[in-house]
Amino acid sequence: MKPTPLCPSCRLPMEVHQLDGHDHGLGHGVVELDICFGCQGIWFDHRENLKLSPQAVVELFTLLHQHRTDERRPLQRQLACPRCVRPLAQSFDVVRSGRYMVYRCAQQHGRFSAFSSFMVEKGFVRHLTRAEVDDLARRVDAIYCTGCGAPVDIRKDHACPHCRAAFSLIDPEAVKKALEGYRVAAAPAAAPSAPDLADALVMLERDRNRAQREQQRKRFSGEAEDSITGDLFAAGVAVVVGMLMGK
Numbered sequence: 001m002k003p004t005p006l007c008p009s010c011r012l013p014m015e016v017h018q019l020d021g022h023d024h025g026l027g028h029g030v031v032e033l034d035i036c037f038g039c040q041g042i043w044f045d046h047r048e049n050l051k052l053s054p055q056a057v058v059e060l061f062t063l064l065h066q067h068r069t070d071e072r073r074p075l076q077r078q079l080a081c082p083r084c085v086r087p088l089a090q091s092f093d094v095v096r097s098g099r100y101m102v103y104r105c106a107q108q109h110g111r112f113s114a115f116s117s118f119m120v121e122k123g124f125v126r127h128l129t130r131a132e133v134d135d136l137a138r139r140v141d142a143i144y145c146t147g148c149g150a151p152v153d154i155r156k157d158h159a160c161p162h163c164r165a166a167f168s169l170i171d172p173e174a175v176k177k178a179l180e181g182y183r184v185a186a187a188p189a190a191a192p193s194a195p196d197l198a199d200a201l202v203m204l205e206r207d208r209n210r211a212q213r214e215q216q217r218k219r220f221s222g223e224a225e226d227s228i229t230g231d232l233f234a235a236g237v238a239v240v241v242g243m244l245m246g247k
Helices: 054-066 115-121 130-139 172-178 194-216 232-244
Strands: 015-022 028-036 041-045 089-095 098-104 110-114 125-127 142-144 168-170 229-231
Touching: 015 054, 028 054, 041 115, 054 232, 089 115, 098 115, 110 115, 115 125, 115 232, 168 232, 172 232
Parallel strands: 142 229
Antiparallel strands: 015 028, 028 041, 041 110, 089 098, 098 110, 125 168
16 A cells, blocks of 8 residues: 655645546556645646546545635645655646646656646636626626636736636536536536526635634634635536536
């Protein structure tokens, strides 16, 4: 049994989850994913990112949703390989659904991907339309960029001012295509409307704020209502999980 790896960013132990996998004609197997929910990243041993079955994607969405209120930690400037502890090299890959960032080990031990980068890699995202951005701006103060993770004032910026990425959302229709041929709890629904997305953002952030208040045991009450900083990635996960569970 291999030792529990440390997160390339925070250096805390990652959680190991066994998911269903396939090996391109060699049959089914098990893929052990190393996940840090605080840093919102996944470590893939060499080529593991290509071995996840569609059913494993369902399990991964469920896991991410269960940890939606976990405290988020920003990625460190220098990441280290959990196998050889050497620095990881930052690079960009491009697929049809967009450009995404990964961190690779020069010794080919594997790669570290943010949750959002993995979803871009698999083609599970779409860019928000101008109308959707305008609708969110009326209800949400800021969002986290799915490209670099920076908070963005959606009321004045229609693209991330830090990495220039367009705002994107996990697309349930793309997930539906990936799950074709696999049994799920209910038939996938259509892509969410902008009001549904805004509702998901508000509910998720209120859940997160509530969890933080309980954890920190704030010493006083009577505070003004928290401002909403929406996490488009978490909102997309929530919409997809609700779709898969027939809600």
